[in-house]
Amino acid sequence: MTGALSSLDRPNTYIGRSVSRPNAKRLLAGRGRYVTDLQLPRMLHAAFVRSPYAHANIRSIDASQAAAMTGVHLIATGVDLAKLCKPWVGTLDHFAGMKSSPQLPLAVGKVVWAGQPVVAVVAETRALAEDAAELVAVEFEEIDPVTDVDAARAPGATLINPELGGNVAFHTRIESGKVDEAFRGAAAVVEETLLFGRHTAVTLEPRAIIADYDPSEERLTVHHGTQTPYQFQDIYSRHYGLREARVRVVAPDIGGSFGMKLHVYHEDMAVVGLSMLLGRPVKFVADRLEAFVSDIHARDHRVTARIAVAADGTIRGMEADDVTAIGPYSTYPRTSVVEGNQVVRLIGAPYRFRDYRADLNVVFQNKVQTSQYRAVGHPIACAVTETLVDRAARKLGIDPFEIRRRNIITQDMYPYTSPTGYTFERLSHEACLDKLHALMDYPRLRLEQEALRKQGIHRGIGIAMFVEITNPSPAFYGVGGARISAQDGAIVKITPSGEVHCLISVGEHGQGTETIVGQIVADGLGVDHGAVRVFTGDTDVTPHGGANWACRGAGIGGETALQASRTLKRNILSVAAAILQARPDDLDLRNGEIVDAATGSARLSLGEIARIAYFRSDTLPGGVSPQLTASHHYTPKGFPFAFTNGVQACHVEVDVETGFIKILKVWVVEDCGRIINPMLVEEQVRGGVVQGLGAAFFEECLYSENGQLQNGSLADYLVPMACEMPDIEIAHVETPTQDTELGAKGCGEAGTAAASAAAINAVNDAISPLGASISQIPMTPQRLLRALGHA
Amino acid sequence: MSGRVPVSMSVDGRTVDALVEPRTSLGDFLRNDLGLTGTHLGCEMGVCGACLVLLDGQAIHSCLMYAVQANGRAVETVEGLTERRAIADIQKAFHERNALQCGFCTPGMLVTAYELLSHGGAPSRAEIRDALSGNYCRCTGYEAIVDAVDQTAKERQKQAGCPQDGRAAAPGGTKDNAA
Structure with a gap:
C-alpha cells in the first residue's frame, strides 16, 4: 500500500526497529526527576481549603487564626487572586452557540462543586499549610445542587450559572441523508440506551506544579507536570499579564498524563498567583483525594441510539442522541464539548451507510469538570456502534465478523468522507478483520464456547472495530480561536565532536517520544542512534509546538524531526563537498561518515567536518559558511486528520452466579501507518487497552444525589491491577499516510478506543443465550447480576 | 509544629541519624529529608505500591509507617538496591x-x-x-x-x-x- 521505496525502507534503517528507550534506564535506577521530587531554594508549599458542598454561596471567610500560625506566609482568597489573574472562559468559536462562565483560580462568592478550592494557604511545609488550612473558617449557605442531566434541563431548574440563562452548554445536530426513510424500510431496527459512567485518569503521580516568580527580573518559571508546556507558557503570560518571553514552563519527567494534564486547573493557576504575591517558589502536589475531586473526569454520557438494517445485514442508517454532563464549567482552553462532539461524529465511522442523524446535548452540573482524557469520545462512539451492530447481527442470525465484512468501507472507496464530514485518506478494515480472525483462531473459539456452554461455563467473544483521529491539523482547536499549536518544531545540531542534539517540541512521558525522535533523526541524518540526544519539554530551550495530545507525537513531531535532519544533512554534505572538492550529490552521510554515494567508500568523518566548521573555518574556501544547526516546523496540510483504524477482540468468562467476569484474552489488530518502533507501539496499545478494560469493568466516580464524590481513594475507586488483566496479543497492518514522508499516524489512543466496546460485546455474547443483556459500563458484578435477573 | 525526636536507622547500608517530627511518614522522610526521591508516593494509603521499600529485607509501604517506627532498623530503597x-x-x-x-x-x-x-x-x-x-x-x-x-x-x-x-x-x- 506504500508508494515507492525511500531511504526509510532500506534494510539497516532505524525506522521499524524495536529500539529500547535510552532514558528509561534513569527511571529504572530511581533517578527520575518528577516535579513531585523537586525542591528549590526558598520554596514554600500550598494547601487549599475546599468546598464541602456541591453548590453553595460563600457567606464569610475567617482566616485570622491560620494567618497567625508560625510558618504561614500567605493566605489568599478568590478576591485576592482575582486582582492579579484575568478570568478564563472555556468556549471555542467553532462550537456555535456554546456557553460557559468565566472562571478564576479560587471561588468568589459561590462554589459550584464539592472540592472546589476556596482559600489558598502557603507555608513552610505542606504539613504546616494543611494544619493552617484546617483553621480557616468558611461559612457556606447551601443551594440545591444540580446533578441529574434531565433535572438540569427541566423548566424551573436551579441554574448553576444564572447569567447563561440555562444549564445547557452546547447543543448540536448532525443530519445526513434520509434517516426516516432508512428506518421505515428496514428489515430490523435495534434500539438501545447505553450508559457510560464517569471515570478519571488516576495518573500515579498526581498533578504537580512549582511556580517560581522572580520579581527582580519579572520572570516566571513554572516546573509543571504537563503534556503541553507551550500552551501553559501562553496561558500564564496572558492571564497574569507577564511578557511571554519571560515565562518559562519546564515539563520534566511526568508520572502519567493521558490527556488529564493539559487542562487549566484552578489550583495550578492559583499557585502562579501565589508565587507572584510572595516572590518565592510555591509548590503544590495534589494528594489522591484532591486528584479525585479536582482532576478532570471523563465520559458521563447517556446515548440512546438506533440502527436500521436490511435483511442481509446491510446497515441502512443510524440515529443517536447523546446527553453528557460536564460539571459547572467547560474546561479551558480545550472546552468540555469535544468529547461529545467526537461521539456524535465517530458513531458508525467504520461503515459505509449514509443516512445518519445525531443530537448532542452538553449539560452543566455541580460535579468536577469533565474533559479530554485518553481516546476522547472514541470509546463511547465505538461502544454505541459496535453494540448495535452486534445486536442487529444476533437478531438477523448473522455472525459478528460477517455483518462487519458486509458493511465496512472498502479499498475502492478512498478517500471517503463520512456522513459526519470526516475524510478518511485510507483505512484497512478488510485486512484488519481478516488478520484478527486468524490471530484469535475464531472458529476454534466458537467451537470451544459451544462445548463449554454445555458444561454450564459461559464464555463470550466480542469484537469491535474502531476509527481513530490522529495528527490533528489546526481544524481541531486553532480554527476555534484557541492558542493551541497544531505544528511542531525541531532543531537539530551537530556538536563539535560530531554528535547530534535534537530539541523538539513534542514531549516525553514514557510513551517513548525521545526514542522514536532519536531513531528518526539518526535515520534522517545517517548517524548511529547512540550519537543522538533528544531534548524535550522546556519552553526556553525547545521550539514552540503543540506537544502531546490527540496522538500527534510520531506523526507530526516525527515528520518535523525527519525534515529538520534532512535539512541538516544537506548542510553537512555541502560543507563536506567544499572540503573534498566534490559535488554534494555525489556524497552521502552513512553511520556518521561522509561516503562516496555510489561506492559507499568512506571519505571523511562527521566529527572532522564539525571540527573544521567550529574551530578551523579559516581553512574552508571563501563563501562556505557551515550551518550545522537546522530547524524545521511542520503542520499537517493535507487531510485535516490522519485517521487510523483497527479491530479488537475480547474473550471473557462470566460466572452467572456471582456476576464476576474473568477477562481471558484480548487481541488487537491496529493500523497506525508506518511503525517507527514496534515495541513502543505495542506497549501503547496494551496500556490503552487496559485503560479501556478499567472503564468497562471497574472504574467509576460515584456521586451521591447531592453531588458528593463517594469513592475518592484508591481503596474505593477500582483501577485494573496485574492479577485481573489478561495477556494482549497484537498484530499490525501498515497503511502509511501519503501526507508526510514518514507516513506515521498516531497509536496512543487506539487501545482505549475499542477495548470497552469489545468487552461489552463479549459479555453480551456470553449472557445472551440466557436472555440477558447489559448496556452500562462499568459492568460491575452487581449490574451483571441485575441484568441476569438475580438481583 | 510538634517536637522533633531523634531517630537512627540504616538506610541503604549507611547509618542515618536525624531529628524528625513524629508524624512524618517513612516515605516523606526518605524523600524530603534524605533526598532519596526514587521512592514515590501515589496514594498514601498502602494501595498503589509506589512507595515500597525494604525494611529489614521485607517489602513494606513507606507511606504507612512513621519514620520513628524505623528507628534501629534497616531500610533499603531502590537507590540502594541499584547501587549494590x-x-x-x-x-x-x-x-x-x-x-x-x-x-x-x-x-x-x-x-x-x-x-x-x-x-x-x-x-x-x-x-x-x-x-x-x-x-x-x-x-x-x-x-x-x-x-x-x-x-x-x-x-x-x-x-x-x-x-x-x-x-x-x-x-x-x-x-x-x-x-
Whole structure:
C-alpha cells in the first residue's frame, strides 16, 4: 500500500526497529526527576481549603487564626487572586452557540462543586499549610445542587450559572441523508440506551506544579507536570499579564498524563498567583483525594441510539442522541464539548451507510469538570456502534465478523468522507478483520464456547472495530480561536565532536517520544542512534509546538524531526563537498561518515567536518559558511486528520452466579501507518487497552444525589491491577499516510478506543443465550447480576 | 509544629541519624529529608505500591509507617538496591522489554520483583501477576512487567544451573548481569 521505496525502507534503517528507550534506564535506577521530587531554594508549599458542598454561596471567610500560625506566609482568597489573574472562559468559536462562565483560580462568592478550592494557604511545609488550612473558617449557605442531566434541563431548574440563562452548554445536530426513510424500510431496527459512567485518569503521580516568580527580573518559571508546556507558557503570560518571553514552563519527567494534564486547573493557576504575591517558589502536589475531586473526569454520557438494517445485514442508517454532563464549567482552553462532539461524529465511522442523524446535548452540573482524557469520545462512539451492530447481527442470525465484512468501507472507496464530514485518506478494515480472525483462531473459539456452554461455563467473544483521529491539523482547536499549536518544531545540531542534539517540541512521558525522535533523526541524518540526544519539554530551550495530545507525537513531531535532519544533512554534505572538492550529490552521510554515494567508500568523518566548521573555518574556501544547526516546523496540510483504524477482540468468562467476569484474552489488530518502533507501539496499545478494560469493568466516580464524590481513594475507586488483566496479543497492518514522508499516524489512543466496546460485546455474547443483556459500563458484578435477573 | 525526636536507622547500608517530627511518614522522610526521591508516593494509603521499600529485607509501604517506627532498623530503597547491583538483572529485563513507561510505579515494581525472585524458583505468570497485584501501573497494562520478571526468573535459574530448584539469587552478593 506504500508508494515507492525511500531511504526509510532500506534494510539497516532505524525506522521499524524495536529500539529500547535510552532514558528509561534513569527511571529504572530511581533517578527520575518528577516535579513531585523537586525542591528549590526558598520554596514554600500550598494547601487549599475546599468546598464541602456541591453548590453553595460563600457567606464569610475567617482566616485570622491560620494567618497567625508560625510558618504561614500567605493566605489568599478568590478576591485576592482575582486582582492579579484575568478570568478564563472555556468556549471555542467553532462550537456555535456554546456557553460557559468565566472562571478564576479560587471561588468568589459561590462554589459550584464539592472540592472546589476556596482559600489558598502557603507555608513552610505542606504539613504546616494543611494544619493552617484546617483553621480557616468558611461559612457556606447551601443551594440545591444540580446533578441529574434531565433535572438540569427541566423548566424551573436551579441554574448553576444564572447569567447563561440555562444549564445547557452546547447543543448540536448532525443530519445526513434520509434517516426516516432508512428506518421505515428496514428489515430490523435495534434500539438501545447505553450508559457510560464517569471515570478519571488516576495518573500515579498526581498533578504537580512549582511556580517560581522572580520579581527582580519579572520572570516566571513554572516546573509543571504537563503534556503541553507551550500552551501553559501562553496561558500564564496572558492571564497574569507577564511578557511571554519571560515565562518559562519546564515539563520534566511526568508520572502519567493521558490527556488529564493539559487542562487549566484552578489550583495550578492559583499557585502562579501565589508565587507572584510572595516572590518565592510555591509548590503544590495534589494528594489522591484532591486528584479525585479536582482532576478532570471523563465520559458521563447517556446515548440512546438506533440502527436500521436490511435483511442481509446491510446497515441502512443510524440515529443517536447523546446527553453528557460536564460539571459547572467547560474546561479551558480545550472546552468540555469535544468529547461529545467526537461521539456524535465517530458513531458508525467504520461503515459505509449514509443516512445518519445525531443530537448532542452538553449539560452543566455541580460535579468536577469533565474533559479530554485518553481516546476522547472514541470509546463511547465505538461502544454505541459496535453494540448495535452486534445486536442487529444476533437478531438477523448473522455472525459478528460477517455483518462487519458486509458493511465496512472498502479499498475502492478512498478517500471517503463520512456522513459526519470526516475524510478518511485510507483505512484497512478488510485486512484488519481478516488478520484478527486468524490471530484469535475464531472458529476454534466458537467451537470451544459451544462445548463449554454445555458444561454450564459461559464464555463470550466480542469484537469491535474502531476509527481513530490522529495528527490533528489546526481544524481541531486553532480554527476555534484557541492558542493551541497544531505544528511542531525541531532543531537539530551537530556538536563539535560530531554528535547530534535534537530539541523538539513534542514531549516525553514514557510513551517513548525521545526514542522514536532519536531513531528518526539518526535515520534522517545517517548517524548511529547512540550519537543522538533528544531534548524535550522546556519552553526556553525547545521550539514552540503543540506537544502531546490527540496522538500527534510520531506523526507530526516525527515528520518535523525527519525534515529538520534532512535539512541538516544537506548542510553537512555541502560543507563536506567544499572540503573534498566534490559535488554534494555525489556524497552521502552513512553511520556518521561522509561516503562516496555510489561506492559507499568512506571519505571523511562527521566529527572532522564539525571540527573544521567550529574551530578551523579559516581553512574552508571563501563563501562556505557551515550551518550545522537546522530547524524545521511542520503542520499537517493535507487531510485535516490522519485517521487510523483497527479491530479488537475480547474473550471473557462470566460466572452467572456471582456476576464476576474473568477477562481471558484480548487481541488487537491496529493500523497506525508506518511503525517507527514496534515495541513502543505495542506497549501503547496494551496500556490503552487496559485503560479501556478499567472503564468497562471497574472504574467509576460515584456521586451521591447531592453531588458528593463517594469513592475518592484508591481503596474505593477500582483501577485494573496485574492479577485481573489478561495477556494482549497484537498484530499490525501498515497503511502509511501519503501526507508526510514518514507516513506515521498516531497509536496512543487506539487501545482505549475499542477495548470497552469489545468487552461489552463479549459479555453480551456470553449472557445472551440466557436472555440477558447489559448496556452500562462499568459492568460491575452487581449490574451483571441485575441484568441476569438475580438481583 | 510538634517536637522533633531523634531517630537512627540504616538506610541503604549507611547509618542515618536525624531529628524528625513524629508524624512524618517513612516515605516523606526518605524523600524530603534524605533526598532519596526514587521512592514515590501515589496514594498514601498502602494501595498503589509506589512507595515500597525494604525494611529489614521485607517489602513494606513507606507511606504507612512513621519514620520513628524505623528507628534501629534497616531500610533499603531502590537507590540502594541499584547501587549494590541487587536488581541489575531485573532492571536490564525491564529496560529491554520496555516494562515501564512514565516510570513512577517502577521503583515499587522493582522492590516487589526483588522480593518475589529472592524466594528462588520460577514463578508462573499467574503467580507473578498475583505478586504484582499490589502495584498499580497506569501506563503499561502490566504484561511487559510480567514478561520482564518472568524473563529474569528464568535467567537466574539458568545461571544457577538448576532448572527446577530455586536459590538462584545469591543472598547479599553482587551479581553480574546476564549476557
